[in-house]
Amino acid sequence: MPVQPKSKITVAGTRAQVQALLAHSLSPDNKRNFLETVELQFGLTNYDPARDKRFSGSVKLPSPTSTTSVYDAFVCSDTKVREISRVLGPGLSKADKFPTTVSHSEDLAEKIINVKSTIRFRLRKNLCIAMAIGNVDMTTEQLVANIMITINDLVSCLKKGWSNVNSTVIKSTMSRPHYLL
Secondary structure, eight states, X not given: OOOOOSOSSOHHHHHHHHHHHHHHHHSGGGOOSSOOEEXXXXXXXXXXXXXXXXXXXXXXXXXXXXXXXXXXXXEEETTTHHHHHHHHHHHHHHTTOOOEEEOTTSXXXXXXXXXXXXXXXXXXXXXXXXXXXXXXXXXXXXXXXXXXXXXXXXXXXXXXXXXXXXXXXXXXXXXXXXXXX
C-alpha cells in the first residue's frame, strides 16, 4: 500500500509563489498607500457542511502578523470578562472578536504577541476558507513558514485530509491569485 504524502505542497513551490507575490506587490509600479495583507485561501471539495461535521481551529504562527487595523483583537482583564460578555458578547462573538482574557499575573506584552501570532479558521456554510497569514513587509521565509504551518494544521482537521482540498491560493490585497495547489 503506497504511503500518502504528508503534504502535497512543497516548500520550494511555495517559496517561488511567495517571491512572485512579493515582487508584484513591492514593485514601484504598484505602490500603495496602505500595507497589503497576504491571505491564504482554501477551496474544499467532497465536503458537505450540512451533513458533515463543521470544524474550527486556531494556529499559532511562528512569525506574528503585524495587524493593520487597531481593532483586530481585544484583550481584557479576567475580572471584567463577565461584564463584557453580557453587554457586548453576541456582537463580538459573531464578528470573531471576543476578547482574550489576561490575568494580573500574566505579562501583557507577551499575551499581545501571542494574540497577534494566532489565527483562527472556521468552516461555515460555504466550502471556502480564507485567513490572513501575514503582510507584504514580512520576509519570504516568514511567509513560507506561516503558510506551511497553516496548511498542515488545516488539512489535519479535514475528514479525508488532502482528498478534501480542491485548491490552495495565496494572494495579497491587490494582487492576482498565486496557486499552490
